[in-house]
Amino acid sequence: MLYPLLEQYDINCQRAIAYGFSRTEAGFELKKELLDVGLYAIFVISGKRFEVNVFDAYTDEEYLPFNVADNITGFVTGIREQVEALVQEIKERCLVKANMKLRLMEYCTGKFGTKPEAPWEDSPDAYTFKTAKRNKWYALFMTIPYKSLGLAAKGTLDVVNIKLPPEKILDLIDRVHFYPAYHMNKKHWITIVLDKEVDEPLVQQLLEESYGLVEK
Numbered sequence: 001m002l003y004p005l006l007e008q009y010d011i012n013c014q015r016a017i018a019y020g021f022s023r024t025e026a027g028f029e030l031k032k033e034l035l036d037v038g039l040y041a042i043f044v045i046s047g048k049r050f051e052v053n054v055f056d057a058y059t060d061e062e063y064l065p066f067n068v069a070d071n072i073t074g075f076v077t078g079i080r081e082q083v084e085a086l087v088q089e090i091k092e093r094c095l096v097k098a099n100m101k102l103r104l105m106e107y108c109t110g111k112f113g114t115k116p117e118a119p120w121e122d123s124p125d126a127y128t129f130k131t132a133k134r135n136k137w138y139a140l141f142m143t144i145p146y147k148s149l150g151l152a153a154k155g156t157l158d159v160v161n162i163k164l165p166p167e168k169i170l171d172l173i174d175r176v177h178f179y180p181a182y183h184m185n186k187k188h189w190i191t192i193v194l195d196k197e198v199d200e201p202l203v204q205q206l207l208e209e210s211y212g213l214v215e216k
Contacts, residue, residue, distance in 0.1 A: 001067050003050040003087060009095040011045050016094040021045070030090075034082045037075075039063055041083050043090060052083055100194040101141055101158035105129075107204055108139060112211055116141070131215040138163060138214040139207055140184070149179050149191065158194040160203070162210035 011028060021028040027046035034041060038058060044051045054066040065071050066079055097103045105116055108129050116127035125143035130136055140161040146153040161184050164172070169190045172178040177198045181189035192203055 001052050003052060006045070006048045006050045006095075006098075008098055009091065010098045012094060012096050016045070019090070019094050021094065032086055033057065034079060037079060037082075039079065041086065043086070052087065054079060054083065099158070100196070100198070100200065101143070101160070103200075104160065104194065104203060104207070105141055108207060111204075111208070131211060134215055136214050138211045142182075144182060148182050149193075159191050160194060160207075161189050161191050162206055163189050163213050164206065164209060165213070168209075 013028075016028050016030075017023070019030070020032075021030045021043075024044075024046075027044065027049075029045075030043040032041050032043065033039075034054070038056065039054050040057050041052055041054050054063040055061065056063055063079075065073075065076050066083075068076075097106070105127060108114055109116070112129075112132065114129045114132065116129060118124060118127055120126055123142070127141045128137050129139040129141075131138050141158070142161070143156050143158050145156050149157075149159075159179075159182065161181050166187050169180075169187070172190060173180060177193045177195070179191040179193070180186040182191045184191075192198065192206070194203070
């Protein structure tokens with residue numbers, strides 16, 4: 001049975017291996033016994049493909065009723081409930097949202113207890129985060145055209161604006177991932193491009209620095 005989970009998620013290799021997945025030529029594979037039914041499930045993650053199949057523990061033959069959508073007997077329903085619980089656990093412990101903008105927004109909420117606000121009706125992809133005490137912005141997440149950063153590419157990209165000391169901003173700007181702030185004070189704010197190549201732990205660290213700087 002195929003699951004659409006990976007349309008919005010990527011596998012975190014280290015977490016997956018720690019959870020019990022093994023590397024294969026195609027990706028990652030995990031075998032899990034199902035409780036009290038004499039069956040086991042095989043979870044396969046390959047690229048954006050997430051597949052689960054159930055097998056008989058004594059014959060190693062595939063248990064086909066699991067994949068029959070209109071089979072809703074109590075026994076099969078119980079198996080599906082076990083598998084769904086495992087899928088949810090894998091999602092929580094082994095997967096990360098593919099969209100870094102969303103991941104970092106969730107990081108802000110988890111780390112600082114702050115929630116996103118969307119203050120502009122004409123910019124539904126823009127979200128501000130404010131500090132707890134002073135209620136001032138420490139991060140602004142946006143999806144903007146490439147041309148807003150002086151780039152010739154067509155389309156849009158995800159960015160975050162954060163506040164940092166001026167000297168640190170000057171050191172960071174490389175016009176690859178770090179740019180003079182878009183639409184904000186360029187001396188005190190910096191724009192970071194949120195693509196797969198950016199150093200995510202560094203961005204998290206800079207968000208913490210921005211929060212502390214604004215909260216002072």
